[in-house]
Amino acid sequence: MIWNYFLMAAGVSSASWILSALIPKKDFIRNLLVLIGILSMAVYIGFLWNSLERPPLRTLGETRLWYSLFISIIGLITYYRWRYLWMLYYCLFMSLLFLFINYMHPENFSKTLMPALQSPWFVPHVVVYIISYAFLAASSLVAIYGLYQVKRERFDEKYMLVADNLVYLGFAFLTFGLLFGALWAKEAWGHYWTWDPKETWAFITWMGYLVYIHRRYQKPRKYVSALWILALAFVILLVCWFGVNYLPSAQFSVHTYSMQP
Amino acid sequence: MSKPTKPLWQTPWGYAESFVIAFGLLLIGFLLEFTIQSNSGVSIKYPMNLILGAIFITFILVFYRLIRKSNLYHFLSGVPASVGAIAVLTLLVIIMGITPQVSMQEENLITRLSLNQLTTSWPFLFINLYLLVVLALVIVRKSFPFRLKNWGFVCSHLGLWITIFAAGLGSGDLMRLKMDLYTNKTEWKAYDNNGNYYELPLAIKLNDFLIEEFNPKLAVVENESGKLYEATKPSMIMIEDELECTLHDWNIKIDDFLVSSGRVGEKYHQMYDFGAAPAAKVSVAVNSSDTLSGWISCGSFNRPHESLKLDDNYSLLMTVPEPKKFSSKVTIFTPDGQKEEQVLEVNKPQSVNGWKIYQLSYDEKMGKYSNLSVVEVVKDPWQVYVYIGIFMMMIGAIYMFWRGNKVTISSEQ
Numbered sequence: 001m002i003w004n005y006f007l008m009a010a011g012v013s014s015a016s017w018i019l020s021a022l023i024p025k026k027d028f029i030r031n032l033l034v035l036i037g038i039l040s041m042a043v044y045i046g047f048l049w050n051s052l053e054r055p056p057l058r059t060l061g062e063t064r065l066w067y068s069l070f071i072s073i074i075g076l077i078t079y080y081r082w083r084y085l086w087m088l089y090y091c092l093f094m095s096l097l098f099l100f101i102n103y104m105h106p107e108n109f110s111k112t113l114m115p116a117l118q119s120p121w122f123v124p125h126v127v128v129y130i131i132s133y134a135f136l137a138a139s140s141l142v143a144i145y146g147l148y149q150v151k152r153e154r155f156d157e158k159y160m161l162v163a164d165n166l167v168y169l170g171f172a173f174l175t176f177g178l179l180f181g182a183l184w185a186k187e188a189w190g191h192y193w194t195w196d197p198k199e200t201w202a203f204i205t206w207m208g209y210l211v212y213i214h215r216r217y218q219k220p221r222k223y224v225s226a227l228w229i230l231a232l233a234f235v236i237l238l239v240c241w242f243g244v245n246y247l248p249s250a251q252f253s254v255h256t257y258s259m260q261p
Numbered sequence: 262m263s264k265p266t267k268p269l270w271q272t273p274w275g276y277a278e279s280f281v282i283a284f285g286l287l288l289i290g291f292l293l294e295f296t297i298q299s300n301s302g303v304s305i306k307y308p309m310n311l312i313l314g315a316i317f318i319t320f321i322l323v324f325y326r327l328i329r330k331s332n333l334y335h336f337l338s339g340v341p342a343s344v345g346a347i348a349v350l351t352l353l354v355i356i357m358g359i360t361p362q363v364s365m366q367e368e369n370l371i372t373r374l375s376l377n378q379l380t381t382s383w384p385f386l387f388i389n390l391y392l393l394v395v396l397a398l399v400i401v402r403k404s405f406p407f408r409l410k411n412w413g414f415v416c417s418h419l420g421l422w423i424t425i426f427a428a429g430l431g432s433g434d435l436m437r438l439k440m441d442l443y444t445n446k447t448e449w450k451a452y453d454n455n456g457n458y459y460e461l462p463l464a465i466k467l468n469d470f471l472i473e474e475f476n477p478k479l480a481v482v483e484n485e486s487g488k489l490y491e492a493t494k495p496s497m498i499m500i501e502d503e504l505e506c507t508l509h510d511w512n513i514k515i516d517d518f519l520v521s522s523g524r525v526g527e528k529y530h531q532m533y534d535f536g537a538a539p540a541a542k543v544s545v546a547v548n549s550s551d552t553l554s555g556w557i558s559c560g561s562f563n564r565p566h567e568s569l570k571l572d573d574n575y576s577l578l579m580t581v582p583e584p585k586k587f588s589s590k591v592t593i594f595t596p597d598g599q600k601e602e603q604v605l606e607v608n609k610p611q612s613v614n615g616w617k618i619y620q621l622s623y624d625e626k627m628g629k630y631s632n633l634s635v636v637e638v639v640k641d642p643w644q645v646y647v648y649i650g651i652f653m654m655m656i657g658a659i660y661m662f663w664r665g666n667k668v669t670i671s672s673e674q
């Protein structure tokens with residue numbers, strides 16, 4: 001039952017989202033299709049909640065459903081506000097990816113997460129990071145392209161405006177990720193922040209973009225140094241995402257369960 | 262573009278002065294650390310923290326009155342000073358992020374400078390205080406006279422300030438204690454990491470401790486070293502009834518799987534006594550004609566474990582099952598004679614009398630037969646203020662998302 005309805009809901013979502021990518025001309029129809037996909041996910045989660053008689057947050061498969069739902073919602077809101085079509089498609093793609101992983105691994109619906117991860121904070125924490133990293137990665141592409149254009153002396157200030165906006169949006173999500181993490185830690189372990197290596201690097205990343213934002217705000221003309229700060233901030237972000245486990249400090253990390261997302 | 266560079270300390274101050282000041286503070290901090298080591302055991306408790314906090318705020322206000330007409334104010338409430346403070350703090354945190362932060366016994370340069378315990382060192386404290394002063398002046402300058410269009414700015418900056426301030430002062434009042442609960446006993450004493458005992462205004466009786474476990478897994482170990490053999494991934498496979506799988510090069514079949522059992526003579530039987538452990542009968546195809554077969558069990562605190570020798574080098578064994586979920590059924594008593602029944606579970610703490618009670622661990626050697634449940638009790642009177650700060654920062658972040666970069670105001674001369 002649960003599985004068959006999952007196939008139905010995931011089928012409706014995939015079909016409407018893929019269709020939405022194929023009808024690029026009509027804005028209204030596209031939004032409607034995206035919305036239908038979101039609704040079908042929401043209805044399925046509601047059904048699951050009802051039939052399990054508990055919030056569906058306990059297993060790997062269930063948390064992925066929530067990722068799908070929230071990522072697509074945020075994608076649509078972002079599109080509504082900023083008209084970044086690539087972001088909408090990135091979000092829908094990530095959503096579909098999670099649905100697809102669930103489809104490939106039905107056993108994940110019965111594989112429970114370790115107790116520390118069974119928290120309502122887990123999903124928002126991961127989702128906002130996924131989105132934040134996409135924006136920040138995009139901003140660093142702009143930075144690299146910008147630096148290249150500076151070298152060729154063909155730089156145009158409008159690149160900076162694009163980079164700034166991407167950083168602002170990415171930074172907003174990054175802030176949420178950090179704060180959700182702190183609230184979760186408080187709820188689960190009694191302390192917001194323990195300066196665990198992963199937390200430490202997340203904080204460094206956040207500070208890196210803070211430097212960029214303020215530098216840009218104060219000296220909008222000095223774009224070359226700002227571009228370098230932006231490129232450097234992304235290097236730090238990559239350390240935070242992939243590199244932490246290889247640092248000497250990581251032997252003592254609590255974040256070493258290698259099972260996400 | 263080639264402006265002549267301004268000599269240091271000539272007004273208006275900019276990035277050079279900002280970094281000199283921030284690094285100067287860092288240096289002073291490290292010198293102080295080198296001579297009088299900060300004592301990481303000391304924490305400032307109520308009412309001392311409240312008094313110090315009030316002094317700090319008064320200091321900022323007086324400082325503001327004194328300098329508000331000067332260039333110093335203009336500098337300290339500006340972006341260059343901010344960026345210097347943020348960058349130097351980041352540098353310090355990068356050191357923290359690279360070197361292990363654990364206490365060490367030996368005396369060397371690292372421990373003399375407390376590079377292994379930076380969060381409780383002088384340089385860290387100095388930079389944080391400097392950041393708080395700068396941030397406070399920034400907020401004051403942008404808030405008076407108040408303009409409605411600055412509300413997003415005020416939310417993020419004031420929120421951050423409140424969060425750091427409240428979390429910093431509150432850390433001394435934060436009590437995180439552990440309690441050992443034994444089945445059917447009532448406990449009212451809790452202990453801290455240094456082994457000091459405290460009496461709590463509540464008592465907890467453990468009625469039952471429950472663990473749900475995952476099934477144990479199959480794994481291969483090297484006979485000589487006892488190390489897990491990891492030639493191919495996955496190196497462990499969860500046991501299920503009638504499972505047939507390939508682990509490395511061996512084809513393994515589970516003929517019989519008992520979740521709770523004990524050995525009697527040649528084989529294992531289903532049993533539910535105290536200490537009963539999972540066991541499985543397995544057949545392994547060693548080569549095309551031969552199959553090995555036998556019982557394996559992970560054992561328990563009072564049962565031996567049993568593995569199956571595959572060849573001279575390797576053995577097949579069953580791992581100890583991992584917990585899926587553990588919880589304590591408790592009765593909580595308070596001095597006013599009230600009692601409530603509660604279930605404590607990881608991620609589902611309960612609040613009683615200003616204390617939060619968290620399920621922490623149990624006796625892992627005993628596994629599901631543990632009659633000990635360790636809970637953590639936490640009291641954090643400053644939590645509300647930290648939450649207010651965090652909440653304001655969230656609003657600031659939503660504002661940032663919604664507005665994006667519409668900033669064109671330039672303070673560039």
Ligand code: HEM
Nearest residue numbers: 214217338339340343346392395396399414417418421668
């Ligand atoms: C939560 C973290 C922070 C965020 C999201 C943030 C964001 C911003 C933004 C968006 C602006 C542009 C002003 C506007 O849009 O009205 C700004 C300005 C500024 N920020 Fe921050 N900031 C943060 C932390 C800090 C910190 C830690 C400092 C300094 C210690 C600081 C100092 C300043 C200063 C001096 C300005 C310029 C104000 C002016 O002259 O108009 N900020 N900040």
